[in-house]
Amino acid sequence: MIHIRNMNKWFGDFQVLKDISLDIAEGERLVICGPSGSGKSTLIRCMNGLERHHAGKIEIAGNPISTDGKSLAKIRKSTGMVFQQFNLYPHLTILENCVLAPMWVHKTTRKQAEETAFRYLERVNITAQAHKYPHQLSGGQQQRAAIARTLCISPKIMLFDEPTSALDPEMIKEVLDVMVDLARENITMICVTHEMGFARRVADRMVFMDQGEIVETATPDAFFDAPQSERSKAFLAKVF
Numbered sequence: 489m490i491h492i493r494n495m496n497k498w499f500g501d502f503q504v505l506k507d508i509s510l511d512i513a514e515g516e517r518l519v520i521c522g523p524s525g526s527g528k529s530t531l532i533r534c535m536n537g538l539e540r541h542h543a544g545k546i547e548i549a550g551n552p553i554s555t556d557g558k559s560l561a562k563i564r565k566s567t568g569m570v571f572q573q574f575n576l577y578p579h580l581t582i583l584e585n586c587v588l589a590p591m592w593v594h595k596t597t598r599k600q601a602e603e604t605a606f607r608y609l610e611r612v613n614i615t616a617q618a619h620k621y622p623h624q625l626s627g628g629q630q631q632r633a634a635i636a637r638t639l640c641i642s643p644k645i646m647l648f649d650e651p652t653s654a655l656d657p658e659m660i661k662e663v664l665d666v667m668v669d670l671a672r673e674n675i676t677m678i679c680v681t682h683e684m685g686f687a688r689r690v691a692d693r694m695v696f697m698d699q700g701e702i703v704e705t706a707t708p709d710a711f712f713d714a715p716q717s718e719r720s721k722a723f724l725a726k727v728f
């Protein structure tokens with residue numbers, strides 16, 4: 489589903505991603521972890537063209553992302569992203585947030601878009617909030633709404649960037665439960681998170697990044713029980 493080969497990226501003189509190569513299979517659930525500033529967000533933002541890469545190749549579902557940013561429309565139609573800060577449109581109700589992209593990008597009728605929206609709002613357990621505005625919801629509800637909105641475009645790939653790290657502790661579980669539920673489907677999931685319990689439960693593979701590099705790739709059991717590199721050992725010692 490995703491092929492990345494020798495990908496590099498700079499912010500000015502600073503090389504944020506160094507020679508990244510990664511293949512992710514259809515339906516795979518990948519968890520990316522690593523210290524703050526290691527390039528995790530930048531890497532997944534490159535996967536849907538929110539950031540440009542400068543060298544190397546990225547191919548999403550058979551479509552190459554060019555370094556000049558052309559060809560992005562197709563990629564964006566098949567990838568959904570959930571952000572740390574929810575990023576719902578504040579001036580639109582939850583339902584309107586959900587039908588916007590299906591109607592304007594995917595040219596779905598309103599009736600159909602609303603039906604789909606309610607199906608996913610029900611799935612994340614917030615149909616009662618459909619006609620409210622984001623600020624009227626708790627953080628956990630907003631994040632579940634953001635996940636429902638993303639599902640409304642029927643993405644092949646879901647990218648999550650620390651979806652629970654802006655939430656109060658009591659709301660983390662309700663969002664993780666939704667993500668665990670999603671992980672049972674055939675959506676390719678790439679999740680940046682430090683929720684190691686979640687990672688152990690759902691990840692097919694762990695990727696550990698440090699200083700712009702992929703340092704280690706392993707199954708969750710291997711990664712948590714017997715990390716190979718000094719850097720991943722040091723990281724895990726801090727997280728637990």
Ligand code: ADP
Nearest residue numbers: 499502504522523524525526527528529530531
């Ligand atoms: P992570 O998500 O692992 O915390 P990021 O991908 O957000 O890391 O950032 C990696 C590095 O790139 C950090 O040093 C960060 O300061 C830097 N960085 C991120 N975005 C930008 C930007 N738009 N311009 C310049 N530097 C950036």
Ligand code: MG
Nearest residue numbers: 528529530650
């Ligand atoms: Mg980040």
